[in-house]
Amino acid sequence: MAELVVKDNALIQASYTLGLAEQRLILLALLEARETGQGIDHNSLLRVHAHAYAEQFHIDKGNSYEVIKDASKGLFDRYVTYHDKNPKTGNDRSFHCRWVDKIGYEKATGTVYMRFTSDVVPLITRLEEQFTSYELEQVSQLSSGYAVRLYELLVQWRSVGKTPIFELELFRQQVGVEKNKYSRMSDFKKYVLDFAVNQINEHTDITVKYKQHKQGRVITGFTFEFKVKTRPKKAIKSKRDNDTPDMFNAIKMTDKQRGVFASKLSQMSDLSRYAKQGENYKQFAERIETELLDEKKQVFYIPYLEKLGFEY
Template identity: 80%
Template sequence: MAEQRLILLAILEARETGHGIDHSSLLRVHAHAYAEQFSIDKGNSYQVLKDASKGLFDRYVTYHDKNPKNGNDRSFHCRWVDKIGYEKATGTVYMRFTADVVPLITRLEEQFTSYEIAQVAGLDSGYAIRLYELIIKWRSTAKTPFFELQSFRQQLGVELNQYKTMSNFKSRVLEPAIKQINENTDITVKYNQHKQGRVITGFTFTFVVKPKAQKATESKRDADTPDMLISLKMTDKQRSAFAAKLSRMNELSTKAKQREDYKQFAERIETELLDEDKQVFYIPYLKKLGFNVY
């Protein structure tokens, strides 16, 4: 759980500083930022952060793909980070994500807003954090697609030999995670189980944004970003031209997906520039390119 918080905070720090995330990035996370973000005692925050980085160094992630030569399914394990460091005098931890993990991290970075990262601050279960990550991607529809059981277990980080019976999986993983999300975040979640005969094969989830959270989000947006959202009006021609320029900026290179060429990256940016929530991210870079956002 502390390791997941560290990853999320590293994403937030990289975004706010504009440094981005790639395999050459030595990311810095400060103890005071960890304490403020996750409401822990500042006196202990450096040690908590240091322990979390050590734990992350020892952990690995499993991912799956297909062999391009024969189409066979493959499973890989790789470390999250290949380098960590400590600077006690300033309460700073340094870390560098492995090359294999960077694409996974940047995809997570695309999915999460700073507001959503703040939401997981109150979650103290790794399963709850992962479930929130999975669910919140479908904020626009408030319902998820079907999650096949075995794949879903892997996404939550449940090992093959853990909670093998459905009753244990529900009582030890799924239901406690949902309870934490409902009590500590901006959404209320319900799950539906799907069966083939009497066997549960997977789950779907529906959720609603809590009224207070909805108002808070709208209030924050009204207070902090109205000029940006109102002023960022682009013609189709401008959007296409600036998307092409953005796709070639070094600062944004880590946002490109694996095997995505400049044209594909530009097309994705052009689509994101239509999304008010994602527009804000591009404003500093548009300014550098000379677009007048005001």
């Protein structure tokens, strides 16, 4: 069963610098809140166990205890930078806030306990007209924090398969490059951009390429184009009786599976044209979830479910 992480786009677009282990710790905390139905508010003390970290990210269980312990120490000092407008004056504003206001490690069980700050909680939990969801499995094999951040930025544009221009300085912040690191473009491309693109192409569900934009001889930004990788088609199961033509077998899904796959289907570029005018992602997903209960309508979604790896 695919494990889905959902983040508000405002948070994905925010500029922050996190180490790979710190990013993974946050992703597992979001997953735990979602899977357990606990949800997240300012009082939620979320748990991440070393065994879950090791299993999800394919590392040695013995090492995972030290990894999450160190990540918990680093995460306490990390902050998010986000931008908005003053509602009274319309002036642009820039804010800094910490990710967590409480975090600890229980040595006996190898468990990290963490509580997100009140400023970050709404960015994580608000699923309004635009949000991004993706399978944790897609980033579990990425060994670069830059690659994880770039993947998150790209899949916001999954429905169109291309991005607007990412201006260089803001883009550097968004993928987590520290201010004075990789200041030479050749180093930035070698150690950040090209490395991240290669990892995404090898380990995730999309294939991406980029184009650089210049003013004179100076590179000022990048645009990206990507497409979802095709999966081998499986033979479609059918059944026949003496009185009816061949029909597809009904898809058997749990309520949880139906909700997860409806959310993913709603964001597939192949299905975007079927969204009704004025219908946002959440509303589209709710309609798909209802249609997946209807055996006749299920037939339409089978090819798309196969692309998402659903087995029936």
